[in-house]
Amino acid sequence: MILFLTQCFPSRIGGMESLVSNLALSLSRQKKIIVFADRYNLFFDAIFDNHHKEEILVRRIGGLKFFRRRKKIKEVKHFIETGNVKLIIADSWKSLELGVDYFAKKNIPLICLAHGNEILSNNQNKRKRIKKTLDLVNTIVANSNFTKKLLQEQINPKADLVTIYPGALDITNIDQKEISSIKGSPTLLTLARLEKRKGHLEIINTVNKLLSKFPNLQYIIAGSGPELKNLKKIVKEKKLEKNVILLGNVDESQKKFLFQKTDLMIMTTLDETHNRSIEGFGISYLEASFFSIPSIASNVGGTPEAVINNVTGKIINNIDELYSTVHDLLLDENMIKKLGSNAKKRAFNEFTWDHISKKYLLLINSLTKIN
Numbered sequence: 001m002i003l004f005l006t007q008c009f010p011s012r013i014g015g016m017e018s019l020v021s022n023l024a025l026s027l028s029r030q031k032k033i034i035v036f037a038d039r040y041n042l043f044f045d046a047i048f049d050n051h052h053k054e055e056i057l058v059r060r061i062g063g064l065k066f067f068r069r070r071k072k073i074k075e076v077k078h079f080i081e082t083g084n085v086k087l088i089i090a091d092s093w094k095s096l097e098l099g100v101d102y103f104a105k106k107n108i109p110l111i112c113l114a115h116g117n118e119i120l121s122n123n124q125n126k127r128k129r130i131k132k133t134l135d136l137v138n139t140i141v142a143n144s145n146f147t148k149k150l151l152q153e154q155i156n157p158k159a160d161l162v163t164i165y166p167g168a169l170d171i172t173n174i175d176q177k178e179i180s181s182i183k184g185s186p187t188l189l190t191l192a193r194l195e196k197r198k199g200h201l202e203i204i205n206t207v208n209k210l211l212s213k214f215p216n217l218q219y220i221i222a223g224s225g226p227e228l229k230n231l232k233k234i235v236k237e238k239k240l241e242k243n244v245i246l247l248g249n250v251d252e253s254q255k256k257f258l259f260q261k262t263d264l265m266i267m268t269t270l271d272e273t274h275n276r277s278i279e280g281f282g283i284s285y286l287e288a289s290f291f292s293i294p295s296i297a298s299n300v301g302g303t304p305e306a307v308i309n310n311v312t313g314k315i316i317n318n319i320d321e322l323y324s325t326v327h328d329l330l331l332d333e334n335m336i337k338k339l340g341s342n343a344k345k346r347a348f349n350e351f352t353w354d355h356i357s358k359k360y361l362l363l364i365n366s367l368t369k370i371n
Helices: 015-027 043-053 064-082 098-107 123-134 145-154 198-211 228-237 253-260 284-289 317-329 332-349 353-370
Strands: 001-005 032-036 058-060 085-092 110-114 139-142 160-163 188-192 218-222 243-246 264-267 297-299 313-316
Touching: 001 015, 001 064, 015 032, 015 284, 015 353, 032 085, 058 064, 064 110, 085 198, 085 353, 098 110, 110 145, 110 353, 123 218, 139 145, 139 353, 145 317, 145 332, 188 198, 188 253, 188 284, 198 228, 198 317, 228 243, 228 297, 253 284, 264 284, 264 317, 284 297, 284 332, 297 317, 313 317, 313 332
Parallel strands: 001 032, 001 085, 032 058, 085 110, 110 139, 139 160, 188 218, 188 264, 218 243, 264 297, 297 313
Antiparallel strands: none
16 A cells, blocks of 8 residues: 655646646556545545545545644554555655654655755755655655756755656547637647746747737637736736737646647746746646647756757747747748657657656565565
């Protein structure tokens, strides 16, 4: 039996939520999986949990963060005393911190996922907390070689460090749900949380310049977050309501429809390392790859490992290169097809959850044999 400890899990929407849930579901084909997750929305959590009840058992813990973290560990400890737990996988060091000494004493192998943002800190006390926790972990799985290097530089934990890229969900065979506002051509798409570091504003400014050459160009922004109000204001000020569409969150069937309509995936993440915010990898690029969509991304963090420059897309070194990169690609249909074809091959060969879960199973089996 494998326990997952996570703060990030559906029905909440996000890259981490997608990664943890798909990893748990993939491993459930070979192992019994119990997930201890934060309660996000009573109604939608129940829908997700019930839909997957034959694959995984999800236990939800609600309440204020301070009390929730302690209640979760208390319930996990009780479960360990009564169950046959072979291994624990945590979504980050935060999910392990309060119970790591107990887990170590019980000699339960621990795997901790690392994504980048959660280990960046200028606070020495926080760094000590991170190191104290990760020093008791058996293996840390970094989502990119960039994150692995960052861990070595920032924390230098005693645990083994390995890189396993996140998988991406292949939704090419599901039913799609049409979105009536998507009518333009060519179409650019950003699928990400609405945060300053994701670079939505810079893309909007570029789209505004491109309209003189591509008057029917449509830029689709899917996702929610703190920048929504600001982005709506800017779109209105620039009178771009017909060309820039803010959709909010989309489900998988709507996402498929978007991918079917998209020519280029764009997420020009800004370098916000000084603000303790980085892009450890970038699952959205891979999701688009399954639909033969090339990506344009920034040379920031682990992004160049998700998008291979001149092979599966284009990597820009600064935002000034965005206009010419998009402009030239939109005028070169053959290049878009070539990059998209390469992206699709790489996605199916390397990033399906069947492929990624096998790497985790090898790691899990090696740790449980030792134990």
